[in-house]
Amino acid sequence: MTVRAATQPIPLAGEPGWSPQKPSRPAHVIADDAEALSVAERLKPIFAAGARERDRARLLPFGEVDIFSQSGLWGITIPKAYGGAGVSQVTLAKVFATLASGDPSLTQISQNSFEIIDVIRLTGSEAQRRDLFGKVLAGYRLGNAFSEFKGKNVEVFETRIIRDGDGFLVTGEKFYSTGALFAHLVPIVALDEDGHVVVAVADRDAGGLTVINDWSAFGQRTTASGTVKLDRVRIDPSRLLPAHIVYENQSAVGPQSQLIHAAIDAGIARGALEATIELVKNHARPWIDSGQDRASDDPFTIANVGDIVIRLHAAEALLERAGRQLDATIAETNTQSIGLAKIAVAEAKVLTTDIALLAGSKLFELAGTRSTLGEHNFDRFWRDARTHTLHDPVRWKYHAVGQYYLNGIEPPLHSWI
Structure with missing residues (x-):
């Protein structure tokens, strides 16, 4: 009699015991900044297409993540000497803001990979850089096991x-x-x-x-x-x-990571604004006292949309300014340039936080009660903004900026500013 070993059930995607398959083919390698921005624009509608239902049902985006990493975007900051595009921080922020306007959750999945790429670049040996950069460019995804839940603050590690x-x-x-x-x-x-x-x-x-x-x-x-x-x-x-x-000494790794978080918040704001404009133009009703036939002709609605646009453009301008300062800091890293980068990113983070929360809330005020119906799931913009902007408290950004300009005190050493 032949005795067969009992077979274990294969875990479904996301279940304990499951792990992603190795890339079946090499990822696309992006050549330069222009191509990175073009690929991000191309992926945005793909990300947006299922974002509402994924959020509603907590459906993890396995297929979309594969598309994301295979697109080559996960490797765009790898230096040209190792086969990457070596894109600027300005471009990186624009890529994240573009993708996050389609689906900020899906976009954030890649965020920590870019911090580790910086750590590898600055602390890895030549062999480590060639090994790990080569894997990322081939489509291997870097994850994240950084933060801990039980320490008295974010810098206390028990691991x-x-x-x-x-x-x-x-x-x-x-x-x-x-x-x-x-x-x-x-x-x-x-x-x-x-x-x-x-x-x-x-x-x-x-x-x-x-x-x-x-x-x-x-x-x-x-x-x-x-x-x-x-x-x-x-x-x-x-x-x-x-x-x-890089973590126990002054480095640009912290503000580089913070820049991406600010970009995600800017993307959330833009996604909420785009949804608001579409709702007001095509679905919302004008208020009775406006005397208008279309909600888009209501003077108070028009003014409110103008206010959101101005605030978003201001946030995006500070985000670009922070990216330029980071590029300058990376080119010439010293205590002074790192302080400038941290403060520039902190300023951007203040405005991207404010506009993400404002745009997510104003959507309902301008589109009306029907926009709150569960079938639309428009509250995901505000929920995403409120959750993501808690990553590092914006109230301490104001403090760091004030200390820097008023008292000449450099921002803290840690990576959360």
């Missing part, structure tokens, strides 16, 4: 990495792990035995690494920004980055 034979073992628990569920490689922030911050890049299917889709926030619903559990996950020495070089 530890220890030497074990010819390798390392990392143990801990992470949350806000945007991108990890969809990743092929999961960068993990941990403290080494000397108390220094390192980044250990683990394979997504490594033993002891478990990604749990337990993200329950009312906004940014499909980012899968949940838990990563690490139980003695083995790390090869070739995948260990001395990240303390």
Whole structure:
């Protein structure tokens, strides 16, 4: 009698035990800034097409993420010397704002990959840069296991990495792990035995690494920004980055990451504005006292739309200004230039936060009660804005800017400004 081993059920996408398949073909490699912007414009309607239903049902965008990484956009900041486009920070911000106006949750899934690309560029060995940059350009996705839920603040890490034979073992628990569920490689922030911050890049299917889709926030619903559990996950020495070089010293990594967050908020605002204009022109009714036949001729509605547009353009202008300063800082990095970049990004973040929340709320005021019906799910704009803008408190941006200009005090060392 032949005895067959019992077969284990194959986990469905997103379930515990599932990990994404390796790219079946190399990703497209984007050549320059102009192509990056063109690809983003082309992807925006693809992202927007299912955004409403994905948000409503918390349907994770597996297919869209594949399209996203295969488009080549995930590798656009990789330096030209390693095969990337090496796009400017101005372009990077525009790419994120464009994509986020279609679907900010889907767009944010890639955000942490760009921070790690910067860490690799600044702290990795030549072999590490060629290995990891090559994988990203081929379509491998970098995820995120950075933040922790239980520490007294965002800089307190309990995750530890220890030497074990010819390798390392990392143990801990992470949350806000945007991108990890969809990743092929999961960068993990941990403290080494000397108390220094390192980044250990683990394979997504490594033993002891478990990604749990337990993200329950009312906004940014499909980012899968949940838990990563690490139980003695083995790390090869070739995948260990001395990240303390940039995290424990002044660097542009923090403001580069913050710029992308500001761009996502600007994109949310633009998406809400576009939805508002379409609703007012084609569906909303004029208020009885206006004496108009169309809502788009109501003078108060016209003025309110004008106000939103002006505020959005101001936010986008500061975002571009911050990108230009970051490009200058990256070209010549010193304490003064890093301070200028942090303050410029903080200024942009203030306005992108304000306009994202305002545009998401004004949509209902200008489009009327029917816009609140559940079938439309227009509240996703405000929910996404309210959730995403909590990433780092904007009230401290005002403080940093005031201290800088009034008292000549440089912004904090950490990466949240």
